Amino acid sequence: MTQHLNTRVLNVDLGTRSYPIRIGARLLADPASYRELHGRPLKLITDHNVAAQYLAPVCAALKLSDADVLSLPPGEATKSWAKVEQVLDWLLEHRLPRDGVLVALGGGVIGDLAGFVAAIYQRGIDFTQIPTTLLAQVDSSVGGKTGINHARGKNMIGAFHQPRLVISDLATLSSLSRRELLSGMAEVIKYAMLGDADFFGWLEHNLDPLLALDGNRLAEVVERCCAMKAQIVAADERESGRRALLNLGHTFAHAIETHSGYGQWLHGEAVAVGLCMACNLSVRLGWLGEDEAQRCIALVRRAGLPTTPPADMTVDDFHEHMQLDKKVQGGKLRLILMRSIGEAVVSADFTPELLDDTLSRFCRIEAK
Amino acid sequence: MTQHLNTRVLNVDLGTRSYPIRIGARLLADPASYRELHGRPLKLITDHNVAAQYLAPVCAALKLSDADVLSLPPGEATKSWAKVEQVLDWLLEHRLPRDGVLVALGGGVIGDLAGFVAAIYQRGIDFTQIPTTLLAQVDSSVGGKTGINHARGKNMIGAFHQPRLVISDLATLSSLSRRELLSGMAEVIKYAMLGDADFFGWLEHNLDPLLALDGNRLAEVVERCCAMKAQIVAADERESGRRALLNLGHTFAHAIETHSGYGQWLHGEAVAVGLCMACNLSVRLGWLGEDEAQRCIALVRRAGLPTTPPADMTVDDFHEHMQLDKKVQGGKLRLILMRSIGEAVVSADFTPELLDDTLSRFCRIEAK
Numbered sequence: 001m002t003q004h005l006n007t008r009v010l011n012v013d014l015g016t017r018s019y020p021i022r023i024g025a026r027l028l029a030d031p032a033s034y035r036e037l038h039g040r041p042l043k044l045i046t047d048h049n050v051a052a053q054y055l056a057p058v059c060a061a062l063k064l065s066d067a068d069v070l071s072l073p074p075g076e077a078t079k080s081w082a083k084v085e086q087v088l089d090w091l092l093e094h095r096l097p098r099d100g101v102l103v104a105l106g107g108g109v110i111g112d113l114a115g116f117v118a119a120i121y122q123r124g125i126d127f128t129q130i131p132t133t134l135l136a137q138v139d140s141s142v143g144g145k146t147g148i149n150h151a152r153g154k155n156m157i158g159a160f161h162q163p164r165l166v167i168s169d170l171a172t173l174s175s176l177s178r179r180e181l182l183s184g185m186a187e188v189i190k191y192a193m194l195g196d197a198d199f200f201g202w203l204e205h206n207l208d209p210l211l212a213l214d215g216n217r218l219a220e221v222v223e224r225c226c227a228m229k230a231q232i233v234a235a236d237e238r239e240s241g242r243r244a245l246l247n248l249g250h251t252f253a254h255a256i257e258t259h260s261g262y263g264q265w266l267h268g269e270a271v272a273v274g275l276c277m278a279c280n281l282s283v284r285l286g287w288l289g290e291d292e293a294q295r296c297i298a299l300v301r302r303a304g305l306p307t308t309p310p311a312d313m314t315v316d317d318f319h320e321h322m323q324l325d326k327k328v329q330g331g332k333l334r335l336i337l338m339r340s341i342g343e344a345v346v347s348a349d350f351t352p353e354l355l356d357d358t359l360s361r362f363c364r365i366e367a368k
Numbered sequence: 369m370t371q372h373l374n375t376r377v378l379n380v381d382l383g384t385r386s387y388p389i390r391i392g393a394r395l396l397a398d399p400a401s402y403r404e405l406h407g408r409p410l411k412l413i414t415d416h417n418v419a420a421q422y423l424a425p426v427c428a429a430l431k432l433s434d435a436d437v438l439s440l441p442p443g444e445a446t447k448s449w450a451k452v453e454q455v456l457d458w459l460l461e462h463r464l465p466r467d468g469v470l471v472a473l474g475g476g477v478i479g480d481l482a483g484f485v486a487a488i489y490q491r492g493i494d495f496t497q498i499p500t501t502l503l504a505q506v507d508s509s510v511g512g513k514t515g516i517n518h519a520r521g522k523n524m525i526g527a528f529h530q531p532r533l534v535i536s537d538l539a540t541l542s543s544l545s546r547r548e549l550l551s552g553m554a555e556v557i558k559y560a561m562l563g564d565a566d567f568f569g570w571l572e573h574n575l576d577p578l579l580a581l582d583g584n585r586l587a588e589v590v591e592r593c594c595a596m597k598a599q600i601v602a603a604d605e606r607e608s609g610r611r612a613l614l615n616l617g618h619t620f621a622h623a624i625e626t627h628s629g630y631g632q633w634l635h636g637e638a639v640a641v642g643l644c645m646a647c648n649l650s651v652r653l654g655w656l657g658e659d660e661a662q663r664c665i666a667l668v669r670r671a672g673l674p675t676t677p678p679a680d681m682t683v684d685d686f687h688e689h690m691q692l693d694k695k696v697q698g699g700k701l702r703l704i705l706m707r708s709i710g711e712a713v714v715s716a717d718f719t720p721e722l723l724d725d726t727l728s729r730f731c732r733i734e735a736k
Contacts, residue, residue: 041699081456085449092520097696120488122694123515123526147491152460158491159527238492326490328465331409 008219010226012142013234014162021142021166021226023219028105028130028169029057036165037062037128041100045087045114047074050106050132053175058105058130067094076262078109079148081157087117098122101164107133107180108140108267112158115146119161128165132172134184134218135268138191138225139246141166143233149262153324154254160238168226170219178304183268185210185303190275191225193296194248195232197342199224204295207302244327244346248336249274255321256309265310272305273362281358282338285350292341308362315359376587378594380510381602382530389510389534389594391587396473396498396537397425404533405430405496409468413455413482415442418474418500421543426473426498435462444630446477447516449525455485466490469532475501475548476508476635480526483514487529496533500540502552502586503636506559506593507614509534511601517630521692522622528606536594538587546672551636553578553671558643559593561664562616563600565710567592572663575670612695612714616704617642623689624677633678640673641730649726650706653718660709676730683727 007024027033044064046055051071059069070090072078096102102125104114111129118127131141147158173181192200203210210217229246236243252274257265279296282288301307309318327334327346333355334348375392395401412432414423419439427437438458440446464470470493472482479497486495499509515526541549560568571578578585597614604611620642625633647664650656669675677686695702695714701723702716 081453088449088518088525092518092524092692095692097692097699098694099697116488120484120525120527122524123513123528145491150456150460156460156490157456157488159488160491324460324463324465326466329467331465 008223010223010230012162012230014237017162019162019164019166021168021230023137023168023170023222023226025171025215026169027167028054028132028172029061031061033167034062034128034165037101037103040126041097042103043068043070043091043094043096043100044103044105045070045072045110045117046105047072047078047107047110049074050110054105054132054172062103072110072113074109076109076149076257076267079113079262081148081150083113084117084148087113088121091117091121096121096125098125100125102127103130104128105130105132107131107136111136111141112146112155113148115144115161115163116148116158119146119159124161126164127161128167129163130167130169132169133176133180134173134222135180135187136184137168137170137173137222138184139187139229141168142226142229143243143246144237149258152258153321154257154262155326156324162237168222170215170222173218174213174215179266179269181211181213182304183266186268186272186275186300186305188221188225189296189299189303190246190248190271191228193275193338193341194245194336194344195228195342196224197340200295200299200341204299207299211303241346244334245336245344247327248338248344249276249278251322251325251327251333251335252277252309252318254325255318256313258321259313259317260310269306272300272303273307273309275300276307277358277362278335278337280361281335281350281355284354284357285337288338288340292338295341296338313363315356315363318359318363376591378591378598380530380598382605385530387530387532387534389536389598391505391536391538391590391594393539393583394537395535396422396540397429399429401535402430402496402533405469405471408494409465410471411436411438411459411462411464411468412471412473413438413440413478413485414473415440415446415475415478417442418478422473422500422540430471440478440481442477444477444517444625444635447481447630449516449518451481452485452516455481456489459485459489464489464493466493468493470495471498472496473498473500475499475504479504479509480514480523481516483512483529483531484516484526487514487527492529494532495529496535497531498535498537500537501544501548502541502590503548503555504552505536505538505541505590506552507555507597509536510594510597511611512605517626520626521689522625522630523694524692530605536590538583538590541586542581542583547634547637549579549581550672551634554636554640554643554668554673556589556593557664557667557671558614558616558639559596561643561706561709562613562704562712563596563710564592565708568663568667568709572667575667579671609714612702613704613712615695616706616712617646619690619693619695619701619703620645620677620686622693623686624681626689627681627685628678637674640668640671641675641677643668644675645726645730646703646705648729649703649718649723652722652725653705656706656708660706663709664706681731683724683731686727686731
């Protein structure tokens, strides 16, 4: 991919908790990327895969020694209670002070885990995200949702805790596995579906070069998604309203991930199925045109993402896991549904029967 | 004690997170005390001792069944990582939704634990405090500091998370053990020392009836302390300034508690020693008059509280535990010190030698 893109800076506007997102190529090896952190006590967590590729240049840029780094196993299973305890023990053993900074180098798993640890270590310390996957760059590194999984539900334990700085190095995207890249594309498609019809059309036209890792187009994707997320988060940090739209497809997706055991499905793969299911229910409600739903599902399929849940998953499995969704309010499940491509809404205005029709349709498809 | 005091309501003014503190006799059995919680899904945690005395009337007032209650062992050792996990598992097993409320019935240990669980369950749910000890009523139930202990330091893991409601039933104070009552008195003396010379004088004159559980005087103590705390918290919720003054004596106290193993010393007992040590260092700095220091230490002693640390504790033990204090900034320890009775300051303006003089003085006394 092209390596000489200009660095672009977006700002997440949250008063005293505002922070910059720097997006560009080869940022992670550049000490200037981290100027806010200069002179502060730092500790870094990462995973073994990311460490093999990027730890050396990041440590050089941040002047970190081996004792300042904790590397964890890659994969969703690392977002666990046991790993939070391990990181906390390590920080206390190494006596990171309250004015220190925890740096997360990796994908969504490392970012969510590090952010949660930073939220509860000494009642909250600063943290910095260096996302190295498309999914983390377009979505999870921005906005301050942190947390871990529980056997009973995805992201059931966590906190809202904003980073102080996000460094998105586009060069890292060229080394992603195909599966990781596609997982990120599911979140990209989600942004277009929920809030930007023009972007959706642009994705339809540019999907092939994107999947071929065209640097300029990937840069545009990261910038557009981050800009949309920054705007939504600034308006509704704690998800009392509009921010919930970013969960399009996620209630279905979390049920799939919880059912399958964390790490079997990548998050974006489950989101891809969830987007298709949300479209289906939206059509049943008469809110979304059948033709628009087909465009959405076709884009998901063209991206090489799954469109149906695991073969062994039943309607009852979905019900069981969706019952604990964080958007349940007054005992009623709320879902993000589509009015049109580019317009999503939070709604509890669906009958249990219509939801069952959608669940049956998707569970039957795979059961055949 | 007098049972027919009027209910007094104080407000902690924090914008959308403001909440009332209701103070009065026989509040916990009265459904009207909890009117904000009506109709919401509730779970309650308490400890075995408190449960034996107050669980039945609280459950009746809140219409809770056995399945809605989790009772834990009493004592500081319950403020642990393992107990947080146990409570989270229990909440998820019983599917408390995000719009539910966690109720803490008990002293500072239950309140700090429940508050922390509420802070991280589904990224934060509402919680309510029903403090049943003097220490919890005058201090820990108000202000949103939640957390647990770690082998390496007291309250090292936690969050700022405000309750939505605090119900202080003064009738519970009459059933406290002597030791628990005195532990609370240490925090009361702390308030007077750090910010209210008139209150200090009042305490000197009213100590004996207070220790004899005079209801009107205890009510006045709870109200004055809560009013002072509410004002300080409203001005500085996240402890970036003035709120740190509430930690007068606490850096020394936390070192004692960490050293001794949680539960050997009650928190207030350790705070009592810390207050004496802060006075000593303040005199050495020339900030506090020797006569004023002696008045403070005399009041602590008259209350039947300890004035010297555990016999086996050395200067090095203090250094080791104080190094991890949350108020360390730029590598430098800051302490709350006294300018006069009623006026405390946060300061790093002491030499290591002066601090060592104070530590040696207190460790030597007991070593004799």
